[in-house]
Amino acid sequence: MPAVASVASVAESAVPAAPAVVLDGVGVRYGGRRGAPAVTAVAEVSLTVGEGEFVVLVGPSGCGKTTLLRVVAGFERATAGSALVHGAPPAPGGGTGLVFQQPRLFPWRTVGGNLAFALARHGLPRAERPDRITELLDLVGLAGYAGRRTWELSGGQQQRVAIARALAGRPRLLLLDEPFAALDALTRERLQEELRTLTARSGTAVLFVTHSVDEAVLLGSRVLVMAADPGRVVADLPIDLPRDGATDPAALRGSAEFARLRGALSRTLREAAAG
Known part of the structure; x- marks a missing residue:
């Protein structure tokens, strides 16, 4: 007779895993003490990164992309709202991998x-x-x-x-802050393609910061567009390109769908910059 699973084990298996990242109304303010004016870096940011998702943050300089990454990494505390990483408050380490603009080896x-x-x-x-x-x-x-x-x-x-x-x-979550910004164009493209394939195969959740529209479209399963003063998310664009790790990234870059998505993201960024 086959073994019968206990009610408890069935219930546990039916419980979905917590998302990799949940930000709910997160705000970060600096200053405001001893007469210094307070500066709001980000305000009312809510976003979710599901398991296996590759979410990209794009926006102008000063819109709070890196600030949000630091909150998720546990390097900085939100002054408003709440942040959870795999269901727990963010903390340095703890199953999160970090890659910065410079290798820092x-x-x-x-x-x-x-x-x-x-x-x-x-x-x-x-x-x-x-x-x-x-x-x-x-x-x-x-x-x-x-x-x-x-x-x-x-x-x-x-x-x-x-x-x-x-x-x-x-790690179950990778945080990357413009990791390829200082590289030449060919090296950057090659590493983009390798990162895309690597994360597609591993299923690791990713939150990635960039200024590059092409990079955002190639890498992201979703792209969140941010605006400044204060930093906030103004658009959430799904990217429906193959992420099976087998599709040639060079072919994706030359596809009509890539061009369409790139154009849509460029327009959204211009609209966000215009206020």
Whole structure:
């Protein structure tokens, strides 16, 4: 006779997982003490990032994109509203990987040493670290680079190491703040395509900040458009492009649907900037 699941186990399996990120009416204000005028960086921002979603924030400089990322990362506290990451208040670490504009690697360590440091922070036993380092470097296209010094790498290769480091703890959420902004156009396109494929295969939820319309359309499953003074979300655009990891990104860039979505996002950004 087949085993019968208990009522409790059936109930637990029926409970959906909490979204990766939930912001509800989040506001962030600076100043306002000792006579200094208060500045509202963001106001009344509500958004949800579901499991496996790749959500992109775009908008003009000063609209609060990075501020929101810092709130989700647990580096900054909202002064209004609430923020939850996988159902709990945001906290540094805690299953979240971070990638910044600059790689911020330790120059005195090798590539493998940088990853080993991250793995140690995540509590991986020393004996298991070499295999995990090999796995991470294979994942970002840097197989055999463990013994290289970081200053021997190109900017694009350093950023790949930064992405590998962010993935070291098998995060359920990745936060990326314009990670490809300082790279040349060809390297940027290549890393965009690799990140798109990597996240599609892993199912990791992503919140990604950029100024690039093309980057937003290629990477995002949704694009949130922000306006400034104060920073707020003014549009939520779904991006219905194949995300199976098998579709050639170069073909996507040349498709009529990509051009249509790019045009729609450009118009929305202009409307947001106009107030």
